[in-house]
Amino acid sequence: MTDRTAPRGIFISFEGGEGTGKSTQAKLLRERLAGAGVSALVTREPGGSSGAERIRALLLDPDHPRFGARAEALLFYAARADHLETLIGPALETGRWVICDRFSDSTRAYQGALGRLESAVVENLEALVVGENGPDLTILLDLPAEIGLARAAARRGDAGVDGFEREAPAFHEALRRAYLDLAAADPGRIAVVDASGDPDAVANAVWAVVTARLASRLAVSA
Numbered sequence: 001m002t003d004r005t006a007p008r009g010i011f012i013s014f015e016g017g018e019g020t021g022k023s024t025q026a027k028l029l030r031e032r033l034a035g036a037g038v039s040a041l042v043t044r045e046p047g048g049s050s051g052a053e054r055i056r057a058l059l060l061d062p063d064h065p066r067f068g069a070r071a072e073a074l075l076f077y078a079a080r081a082d083h084l085e086t087l088i089g090p091a092l093e094t095g096r097w098v099i100c101d102r103f104s105d106s107t108r109a110y111q112g113a114l115g116r117l118e119s120a121v122v123e124n125l126e127a128l129v130v131g132e133n134g135p136d137l138t139i140l141l142d143l144p145a146e147i148g149l150a151r152a153a154a155r156r157g158d159a160g161v162d163g164f165e166r167e168a169p170a171f172h173e174a175l176r177r178a179y180l181d182l183a184a185a186d187p188g189r190i191a192v193v194d195a196s197g198d199p200d201a202v203a204n205a206v207w208a209v210v211t212a213r214l215a216s217r218l219a220v221s222a
């Protein structure tokens, strides 16, 4: 049942390059929050809602080369609009917290910085689609690209790779730099966490950030 008296939930996104542990940490954070009495929904981008998952299939089709940066940005934001309207927004309205594996900073890093799409294009789409409804807190999992790529390759095994996974190691190292630049430009929202430890050590570091930055909301929600 919808709780219309609850304060709006908190929106947290995880960002970082491939294999930095975003999906792993999103689930571990949900468990920590549950232990603190907070119900959180874990979702992902591209995708999350049924319409956005259909756009994800287009974007990550292993049999199709990557779209250009402009077309990709439009598709990622089309998926994001559906995700926000049908899943994230309604969950936050009922007081549930939302943890999202990637969000707009991925477009800023991949299509903006790496795809060389003018930042004005991304920020206009951001204003149109997201506006004031973006994450309250973003956790950037930082790791040398070669470690993330090795983790992702080990998990993938013999499965096929999509166009993003085919990018050269230098692309992934430049991506790391782009993310760190985004964090430096918006330290009030983006917290950088060293993702090189084992999953529990990284989860402890993530929890330290969440409790420090959202202490008042945790006390209210628990």
Ligand code: Z5A
Residues within 6 Å of the ligand: 016, 017, 018, 019, 020, 021, 022, 023, 024, 025, 045, 046, 060, 076, 101, 102, 103, 104, 105, 106, 107, 108, 110, 111, 151, 152, 154, 155, 164, 165, 195, 196, 197, 198, 199, 200, 202
């Ligand atoms: N993209 C974009 O270009 N623009 C956008 O706006 C958006 C996305 C939203 C989505 O790919 C692609 O879309 C992505 C960016 C682009 N391209 N790439 N590359 P995806 O959703 O299929 O994949 P991903 O987002 O890159 O996530 P990932 O590669 O699946 O990695 P992860 O979620 O960061 O990591 P993980 O799945 O938690 O862990 C990977 C493996 O490492 C796994 O076996 C774990 O058990 C292991 N692991 C996790 N943590 C650790 C630690 N701490 N130590 C050791 N091993 C670990």
